[in-house]
Amino acid sequence: MSLLYTLLALTPLLVVFLLMVVMGRSAKLSMGAAYLVTVLLALFVWGSQTAVIAAATVNGIVTALTLLFIVFGAVLLLNTLKVGGALKAIRQGFMDVSPDRRIQVIIVAWLFGSLIEGSSGFGTPSAVGAPLLLALGFPAMAAVMSVLIIQSTPVSFGAVGTPMLVGVRSGIDNKADVAAAIVPMQPMEYLQQIVENVALIHALTGFVIPLLLCGLLTRFFGERRSFAEGLGAWKFALFAGLAFTVPYYLIAVILGPEFPSMLGAMVGLVLSVTAARKGWFAPRKTFDFPDRSQWPSHWLGTVAMDNTEAPQRFSVLRAFSPYVLVVLLLIVTRTFPAVKAWLTGPSATIRIEGIFGTGISTSAQLLFSPGAILIVVSLACIAIFRMSGQQYVVGVKDSLRTMGSAAPALLLAVPMVQVFINSAAADGSIASMPLVLAQGAATAVGHAWPSVSPWVGSLGAFIAGSNTVSNMMFSYFQFSTAQQIGLNIDQSAVVVALQAVGGAAGNMICVHNVVAAGAVVGMLGREGEIVRKTLIPMVYYVIQAGLIGQALITGAMGWWIAAAIFLALTIGGLSLSRGRQMTPAMA
Known part of the structure; x- marks a missing residue:
């Protein structure tokens, strides 16, 4: 019977995968079908309360609206820069750093995107980075593929450490068996142990992400369709990978979970931009995309960057200043307690308690949302670029159209996720669908669990759209499973860390992020194409993390050798992959 429930719990995810990834249907259609399947399973198989399903749907709609608010802000800032004439200066500034597209994508997506992630998170790097690459x-x-890969x-x-401080901590806090097992450590000491394992596994797995990013860029968007062409930038890619991950790990050990991504990215940006300007580690040949006239239609979105821009009238510093302002405001609002308290206090929070008499509540903090910061900065652009009110209104109208196009997919995707998470039986006899899936996996693999642990985290992020929520759902389950298979407390900290690492990797294919990133560059309805590309680095990430986790748990050299071999096979296998070389007929 448990196997049947496991298979049934997998059904909504299979619906999404088959429709969106295999058949290439839009996220709107795929998530609509998945929502219907999830509701029917919850009501007629799991025996969930109708009120709970309705409340979860309302909560999902509110969450989707907050995501659309971020999409609107990101697109508005982009349109403001376009109408104001700043995009040409920004483009020229990055060309001056390096004309090589591989180096540009590393600096913008990997490093600037990581800085935005560290300060804001929740899909903001995609909403900010994709339009910048488009520009x-x-x-x-x-652009969309690149900003998702670095997620x-x-x-x-x-x-500022939310997936750890809120996600993992709330997952294992106030649990009597956890408190008893970790004695004499206090909960925060144990959390710090998990944090250090997370940083180490990420650093050892993620330092090659810039290299994979370059290879996938040239494989899918180069004239020769060659992954190996991206490896031509291997020196700079590995330098940029280590320039971020080394300080990232050290900061996690010294300062804890709040600042590794933010400060690590700042250090990496300074080092990498300096190296690029001086030509250090630069590839011998410069890579660029084919002429725009030769681009296939499936490369293009509906947001136009050319022909509608005003002439370049500003210095690079002035043109780029809105993005600097975004980063500064994100840091101030996330790290200054008084400012954060003012923006998240009761008077600034819209909250609905106990929807339909259930235990489900929903809330929105629009002033604290990255969307509010993006809108404020777009308004500042009126003064920065001396724009007219009419020009700004043009940007607002274009942005509203883009947000409206993204709305159907998100308004179906997020409620489906919330119903999935809140699908436990009314009498408590059956756990919610995510937990049923996790329990089924644990039963099937037994002592091989550390290799599977990252997959559970990625599954949680895929369905929930959030590493934080994935950690909240599964951290305690991961801890309990580690105890059941006989691991000691130090080893269990590695297993919980693998949950957090897998949850981070799942963001590369998370439907919310894919829809949001696609929306800001005009690629709605193409989510399946995007996921097929980002699935490649996501699979690398969770397998490699599992191998490294096994090495840390067992101390066996064989697992380290297996991790090294898997990395070599991944890069070697992708290097052998070639598509059809671009010809005029493909344009």
């Missing part, structure tokens, strides 16, 4: 002349599909290493310490 630099990247194909829309390449991995920095995510566990995103939003």
Whole structure:
């Protein structure tokens, strides 16, 4: 019977995968079908309360609206920069750093994106980074793929450590068996042990993400369709990977979970931009995309960057200042307690308690949302670029149209997730669908659990759209499973860390992030194409993390050798992968 429930719990995810990834249907259609299947299973198989399903749906709709608020702010800032004439200066500034697209994507996506993730999180790097890459002349599909791939290493310490401080901590806090097992440690000491394991596993797994990013960029968007062409930038890619992950790990050990991604990215940005300007580690040949006239239609979105811009009238510093302002405001609002308290206090929070008489509540903090910061900065652009009110209104109208296009997919995706999470039987006889899936996996693999643990975390992020929520759902389950298979307390900390690492990797294919990133560059309805590309680094990440986790738990050299071999096979296998070389007929 438990196997049957496990298979049934898998059904909504299979519906999404088959419709969106395999068949290439839109997220709107895929998530609509998945929502219907999830509701029917919850009501007629799990025996969930109708009121709970309705409340979860309302909570999902409110959450989706807050995500759309961020999408609107990101698109508005982009449109403001476009109408104000700043994008050409920004593009020229990055071209001056390096004309090589591989180096540009590392600096913008990997490092600037990680900085945004560290300060804000919750999909903001995609909403900010994708339009910036589009402005630099990247194909829309390449921009979306790039910003999603980096939604991995920095995510566990995103939003000033929220996935750890809220996600993992709330998952294992106030549990009598956890408190008894970790004695004489206090809960925060044990959390710090988990944090250090998370940082180490991420650093050892993620330092090659810039290299994979370069390879996938040239494989899918180069004229020769060659992954190996991306490896031509291996020196700079590995330098940038280590320039972020080394300080990232050290900061996690010294300062804890709040600042590894933010400060690590700052250090990495300074080192990498300096190296690029001086030509250190630069590839011999410069890589660029084919001429725009040769781009296939599936590379393009509906947001136009050319022909509608005003002439360049500003210095690079002035043109880029809105993004600097975004980062500063994100840091101030997330790290200054008084400011954060004012923006998140009762008077600034819209909250609905006990929806339909259930235990489900929902809330929105619009002033604290990254969307509010993006809108404020877009208004500041009126003064920065001496724009007219009419120009700004044009940007607002265009942004509202984009947000409206993204709304159906998100308004179906997020409620489906909330029903999935809140699907436990009314009498408590059957756990919610995510827990049924996790329990089924634990039963099937037994002592091989550490290798599977990251997959559970990624599954949680895929369905919930959040590493934080994934950690809240599964951290205690991961701890309990580690205890059941006989691991000691230090080893169990590694297993919980693997949950957090897998949850971060799941952000690469999370439907929420894919829809949001696609929306800001005009690629709605193409989510399946995007996921098929980002699934490659996501699979690498969770397998490699599992191998490294096994090495840390067992201390056996064989697992370290297996991790090294898997990395070599991944890069070697992708290097052998070639698509059809671009010809005029493909344009």
